Each structure stands twice: as C-alpha cells, then as structure tokens.
Amino acid sequence: MHPRPRPILPRLLSAAPLLLLLVACGTSGETLTDEGYRPVFHFTPASGWMNDPNGMVCHDGEFHLFYQFYPDSNVWGPMHWGHAVSEDLVDWEQLPVALTPDSLGYIFSGSAVVDQGNTSGFGAATDPALVAIYTQHDPEGEAAGRNDFEYQSISYSTDNGRNWTTYPGNPVVPNSDRIRDFRDPKVIRDSAHGQWLMVFASQDRVRFYASPDLKDWTYLSDFGADAANHDGVWECPDFFPLAVDGGRDTAWVLVQSINPGGANGGSGTFYFTGDWDGARFVPRAEPAYPYTDSVKWLDYGRDNYAGVTWSDVPASDGRRLFLGWMSNWDYAQQVPTTTWRSAMTVPRRLNLEDGPHGLRLRQTPVRELEQLRRPAEPVADGGIPADGVFEMEISLRDAPFELVFDNQANEELRIGYRDGHYYIDRSDAGGAGFSDAFPTGPDTAPRLSDAPTIDLHLYFDRSSVELFADDGRTVMTELLFPSRPLVGYHLNGGEPVTDRVNIWPLKAADN
Numbered sequence: 296m297h298p299r300p301r302p303i304l305p306r307l308l309s310a311a312p313l314l315l316l317l318v319a320c321g322t323s324g325e326t327l328t329d330e331g332y333r334p335v336f337h338f339t340p341a342s343g344w345m346n347d348p349n350g351m352v353c354h355d356g357e358f359h360l361f362y363q364f365y366p367d368s369n370v371w372g373p374m375h376w377g378h379a380v381s382e383d384l385v386d387w388e389q390l391p392v393a394l395t396p397d398s399l400g401y402i403f404s405g406s407a408v409v410d411q412g413n414t415s416g417f418g419a420a421t422d423p424a425l426v427a428i429y430t431q432h433d434p435e436g437e438a439a440g441r442n443d444f445e446y447q448s449i450s451y452s453t454d455n456g457r458n459w460t461t462y463p464g465n466p467v468v469p470n471s472d473r474i475r476d477f478r479d480p481k482v483i484r485d486s487a488h489g490q491w492l493m494v495f496a497s498q499d500r501v502r503f504y505a506s507p508d509l510k511d512w513t514y515l516s517d518f519g520a521d522a523a524n525h526d527g528v529w530e531c532p533d534f535f536p537l538a539v540d541g542g543r544d545t546a547w548v549l550v551q552s553i554n555p556g557g558a559n560g561g562s563g564t565f566y567f568t569g570d571w572d573g574a575r576f577v578p579r580a581e582p583a584y585p586y587t588d589s590v591k592w593l594d595y596g597r598d599n600y601a602g603v604t605w606s607d608v609p610a611s612d613g614r615r616l617f618l619g620w621m622s623n624w625d626y627a628q629q630v631p632t633t634t635w636r637s638a639m640t641v642p643r644r645l646n647l648e649d650g651p652h653g654l655r656l657r658q659t660p661v662r663e664l665e666q667l668r669r670p671a672e673p674v675a676d677g678g679i680p681a682d683g684v685f686e687m688e689i690s691l692r693d694a695p696f697e698l699v700f701d702n703q704a705n706e707e708l709r710i711g712y713r714d715g716h717y718y719i720d721r722s723d724a725g726g727a728g729f730s731d732a733f734p735t736g737p738d739t740a741p742r743l744s745d746a747p748t749i750d751l752h753l754y755f756d757r758s759s760v761e762l763f764a765d766d767g768r769t770v771m772t773e774l775l776f777p778s779r780p781l782v783g784y785h786l787n788g789g790e791p792v793t794d795r796v797n798i799w800p801l802k803a804a805d806n
C-alpha cells in the first residue's frame with residue numbers, strides 16, 4: 296500500500312564477462328504466460344489476490360498459513376483471511392476463507408496463538424482455542440476523512456481454525472489516539488513475564504501492549520520513532536527471542552517491514568536486535584558497520600515483504616520459522632498473471648549469530664524442501680531443467696564472478712559478486728512493460744562473511760529466484776518474468792572451488 300517513487304539505484308555492474316566456463320542448455324520453446332508463471336513449490340492461492348502471510352501458528356501437528364486475500368479479484372480489495380494448512384511446510388491444503396469483513400471493517404494483517412492455559416476462556420484448559428488477533432480497517436471511516444479507522448480485533452476457533460467466532464467485545468485495542476496507520480498486531484507469549492504481548496505498527500514506530508487474557512490490553516511502550524529507516528510506513532512487525540549462536544545468551548529480534556524504503560526500493564523488511572525487560576525494547580550496542588548504513592535488512596531482494604514467523608512451533612522442533620510475501624507493492628498488482636496473484640517465499644529457518652557485523656540473522660530454507668529433489672542426488676553440471684524449476688549449489692573463491700541464466704529468447708538473469716556485494720540483475724530477464732517499476736537491476740546486497748569461499752544456494756521456481764549466500768548470511772529474493780523458461784547457465788569469471796555445481800530438479804508440491 297501507499298506506493299511512492301523509488302530511489303535511484305546504485306549501479307555496481309559494469310565489467311564485460313570475463314570467461315565462459317560452463318555452458319548447459321535444456322530445450323524449451325514454451326512461451327510463458329499466467330499459469331506458466333505459477334510457482335510449483337511455493338504457496339500460491341488457487342485464484343484471487345494474495346498479500347501478507349497472517350496468523351501463522353502451529354497446532355495439533357498442522358502449520359496454519361492464513362493470508363491477506365481478496366477472492367473476487369486479482370488486485371487488492373476488501374481483505375479476508377485466506378487459509379491453508381500443511382504438515383510439512385511443503386504440501387499445502389487450501390481451506391475455505393477463515394475471516395471475512397464485518398461491520399467493523401476489512402480483516403487486515405495479524406497473528407494467531409494457541410491459548411495454552413485457556414486464559415481467554417474461549418477454549419478449555421485441556422483443549423485450548425486458537426485466537427486470531429488482527430487489524431480491522433474501516434473503509435467508510437477512511438473515506439470520511441477520519442484518522443481512527445484502524446484498530447485491533449480478535450476471533451477464536453475451537454476446531455483447529457476451521458470455524459471462527461468473532462469476539463463481541465471488539466475492538467480490543469481501539470485507536471483512541473487517532474493514528475492513520477495503526478495495524479498488524481503480532482501476539483506472542485512472553486512467558487518470562489507471565490503475559491501476552493502484542494506489538495503492532497503505528498505509522499513510524501511500533502507499540503507494545505500486554506494482556507493477561509488476550510482480551511484486555513494495556514499500553515506498555517513504543518519503539519522506533521528515531522531508529523533505522525523512515526522512508527516509508529512501518530507495517531507488519533514481529534518480535535521473538537532467539538539464542539545467540541545457539542547458546543545461553545538470548546537476544547530479542549524485532550522484525551519490521553517498511554513500504555516504501557526497502558533495501559533496493561519499494562517494500563522491504565529490516566530488523567533490530569536487543570533486549571526485552573517485560574515493558575520496553577532496548578537495542579543492543581552494535582559495532583560500526585563497514586557497509587552503507589545501520590539498517591540490517593532481512594532480505595536485500597525486492598520481493599520479500601511482510602514476513603513473520605510461526606507461533607507455537609513445538610519445543611521438540613525448536614526452530615524459528617519465517618515466511619514472507621514474495622512481491623513488492625511497487626508492482627505487485629501489475630505482475631503478468633491474471634487469475635491469481637502472488638506467491639509466498641519458501642519457509643526459512645532463522646538463526647541468530649554474533650559476529651563482526653553485530654547480531655545478525657541467518658536464514659536457511661527449511662530442510663523439508665529436500666523432499667522435492669528428484670532425484671535425491673544432485674545432477675552435477677548436468678544442465679538446468681527445462682521447466683526452470685530447480686535448486687543449485689555452487690562454491691567459488693572470494694573473487695568477482697557472474698552467473699548468467701538464459702533462455703531461447705536470449706533473456707538473461709545475472710547473479711554475481713563484485714566489490715564486496717552480491718547482485719541480482721533482472722533488467723534483461725524479460726517482464727518489461729507491465730510496470731515502470733519492473734524490471735530493475737542490479738539490486739545489490741553486502742557480503743556479510745569473511746570466509747575465503749563463497750557458497751551460493753539458489754532456488755528457482757519459474758518466476759522467482761531466492762539466493763542464500765554464505766549459509767544464509769546474505770539473502771535476496773526476486774521475481775522474474777522471462778518470456779520463456781530459463782534453461783541454461785554459464786559462469787563469467789570466478790574460480791569455482793570444485794568442478795562440481797550441484798543441481799537438483801525439483802518436483803511440484805501439492806498446493
């Protein structure tokens with residue numbers, strides 16, 4: 296929402312290709328349109344418009360994925376919560392719409408928790424309810440020029456999210472201060488302080504509230520008016536503790552989406568690391584950054600927005616699991632698909648590391664994705680599959696290189712490294728014309744590792760690429776719309792550490 300003009304991008308790439316090292320081609324003359332762009336192992340709605348992931352919660356062996364959904368159109372409109380469930384984060388079953396607009400307004404983004412202990416009284420101690428906490432946006436109030444048209448509401452379910460009851464006392468957090476952008480509550484259990492904790496975006500900051508029962512909320516504090524980036528509106532925060540380097544020290548991570556103002560323009564997501572004392576978030580002191588500015592971007596690509604993490608992942612699993620909306624408000628409503636619009640990123644595990652760049656998140660695709668590999672062993676240097684759906688691993692020495700992926704229409708997607716930065720350049724990869732804001736390139740990201748070897752892990756799914764560099768220390772997610780599938784690649788420059796490039800063709804997930 297709220298698109299504004301993009302900043303001018305830095306141009307890092309100028310050198311001509313150095314060395315043609317590898318060539319591999321498949322065959323495909325298929326011209327891609329609509330369904331041809333639909334990813335096969337990323338979540339997409341069967342039809343209609345989708346944006347942010349919402350209400351991600353784990354309960355009774357199911358991962359729930361709710362999402363901003365407008366079933367009647369392929370552009371944004373009156374927001375519902377769509378719903379899907381998965382047992383393994385790979386195959387998804389699409390379920391009927393969970394929440395529909397009511398007299399208080401559209402159902403905007405939010406979260407869900409298992410009410411362990413039945414603090415709300417909505418379920419039973421032995422059979423806790425799922426409670427969804429979300430923003431309601433009153434379009435009439437907005438049209439009438441009011442400023443208090445967004446507030447937080449709750450609904451609950453006692454049948455694993457299949458049916459929902461609206462709490463009659465809504466809204467549970469009214470907008471008494473009349474703030475125009477007042478939305479996207481994320482609720483977590485703050486067990487150290489025996490309270491439910493809500494964080495939501497309030498224009499240029501986040502607000503924290505506490506509750507004993509998910510119904511009565513008390514304002515605690517706010518954070519961020521003077522911090523990080525304010526080139527756009529803050530949206531969709533997340534807040535959770537993570538062990539530093541897997542050890543005993545725990546830091547709190549405040550994930551914050553902003554639109555516009557992203558790392559390479561448009562929508563983007565950054566994060567803070569610090570401490571939580573039960574009432575206040577205080578960022579930890581950080582080393583001086585050798586790169587750009589003091590903003591820690593969760594993803595430097597253009598197409599990972601509004602991402603948050605799953606609640607109630609069992610302790611026996613123990614992972615902090617993240618998923619984002621794989622698009623950008625700069626052009627999300629114009630991308631060249633018709634019956635459906637937008638996909639989610641692959642689910643990713645988040646870890647927190649302490650290093651020369653401060654406390655940093657490391658993101659790795661969830662291991663469950665390995666079940667999509669066919670065959671299970673990589674096809675070394677075997678060419679890329681003709682359908683443009685594959686996973687790739689390549690290791691190179693710390694020196695400039697460019698990987699070029701191309702197709703029979705001579706379109707090229709370039710992914711490279713130069714001057715301490717990775718880049719993805721989709722400016723010649725097709726898709727021109729549907730939006731002035733697309734394509735763009737090169738989009739850049741700092742390398743945040745000093746290892747002598749650069750390890751790249753890439754996922755391609757027809758109209759997207761996700762780059763996890765240096766074991767997920769730098770991540771870039773980008774959409775692309777080539778007119779034909781990418782079927783070949785070659786490496787310009789660079790020194791592969793081995794002569795092996797691992798490629799796995801990937802099969803489609805059930806979706």
Ligand code: FRU
Pocket residue numbers: 296346347363374403404430478479530531601
């Ligand atoms: C982020 C966002 C949220 C809002 C939702 C509306 O993409 O603008 O702030 O709740 O989308 O669909």
